[in-house]
Amino acid sequence: MNEPLIPVQKHSNPAPDSGLTSSTGEQEVLLEINNLSKNFGGLQAISDVSLSLRAGIVTTLVGPNGAGKTTLFNMITGHIQPSEGDVRWQGESLIGKSPWKVARGGIARTFQDLRLFTHMTVEENILTMMEPGAWLWQLGGKSGKARRYDKVDRILERTGLTDKRHTRALDLAYAERKFLSLARIMATDSRLWLLDEPASGLDPNSYNLFLQLLREEVKDGITVCIIEHNLDIVVNISDRIAFLDQGKLLADDEPETILNDPTLAAIYFGER
Numbered sequence: 001m002n003e004p005l006i007p008v009q010k011h012s013n014p015a016p017d018s019g020l021t022s023s024t025g026e027q028e029v030l031l032e033i034n035n036l037s038k039n040f041g042g043l044q045a046i047s048d049v050s051l052s053l054r055a056g057i058v059t060t061l062v063g064p065n066g067a068g069k070t071t072l073f074n075m076i077t078g079h080i081q082p083s084e085g086d087v088r089w090q091g092e093s094l095i096g097k098s099p100w101k102v103a104r105g106g107i108a109r110t111f112q113d114l115r116l117f118t119h120m121t122v123e124e125n126i127l128t129m130m131e132p133g134a135w136l137w138q139l140g141g142k143s144g145k146a147r148r149y150d151k152v153d154r155i156l157e158r159t160g161l162t163d164k165r166h167t168r169a170l171d172l173a174y175a176e177r178k179f180l181s182l183a184r185i186m187a188t189d190s191r192l193w194l195l196d197e198p199a200s201g202l203d204p205n206s207y208n209l210f211l212q213l214l215r216e217e218v219k220d221g222i223t224v225c226i227i228e229h230n231l232d233i234v235v236n237i238s239d240r241i242a243f244l245d246q247g248k249l250l251a252d253d254e255p256e257t258i259l260n261d262p263t264l265a266a267i268y269f270g271e272r
């Protein structure tokens, strides 16, 4: 096979009005992965991976099934401890930290299986993410409550869920549930979002809303790392792409370089 993953013109991504940054040169490194490895018994799921996530951009993790993308997320968030290597968040090692400590430090995550509180309403799902220790709760009294609800209003508006405020999560349509999982991390005030296939299965309207939401959040200073299989989405959102295969980081570069590479395309489509 001698075809690219998807033909991309240089400087064609992101679109001029996308609101996403395209330069990755000088941004601060927020999260640094150093020589990370993970084996499950005899299976080497991640092998000596080093990767930096830079502030204010969208980095996409791409690779065939079983490449190790979710395992990498799991090691960042403390759900799995690495066999070797280090993960540093704003300079501080995350090794040995529990998921709730990593989350409280400013790293939020969505899961493929969403993990919503299905019997709670949309509003309740969002409020549970504003933990009692957060400053909005500490304000107490009327002003604290009013500001919490102002924030919920803003999140509902951005995620298109205003009319579903009092609907239980289990009664939502599929796309609405996906937006609720995003709404929940918006409530955390985290600086880094790790999104595991956030747009998979979305209809065209929902897909456009998702892109718009992401653009607004990145413009407001959120740093994003996404696992994504849909190459159309990858082209539309990525400032940087890291390509994994069989636990190894094969490439970490600008989208046009990765997406035009026929060798990576052959690996991605299982034609090596």
Ligand SMILES: Nc1ncnc2c1ncn2[C@@H]1O[C@H](COP(=O)(O)OP(=O)(O)OP(=O)(O)O)[C@@H](O)[C@H]1O
Pocket (backbone or CB within 6 Å): 040, 043, 045, 063, 064, 065, 066, 067, 068, 069, 070, 071, 072
């Ligand atoms: N807890 C675990 N125990 C044993 N093996 C695991 C575990 N988690 C992941 N693996 C294996 O590690 C490898 C990498 O899996 P991972 O889920 O990280 O890949 P992925 O790139 O996210 O795949 P996909 O795109 O299909 O979601 C796979 O072979 C998987 O079966």
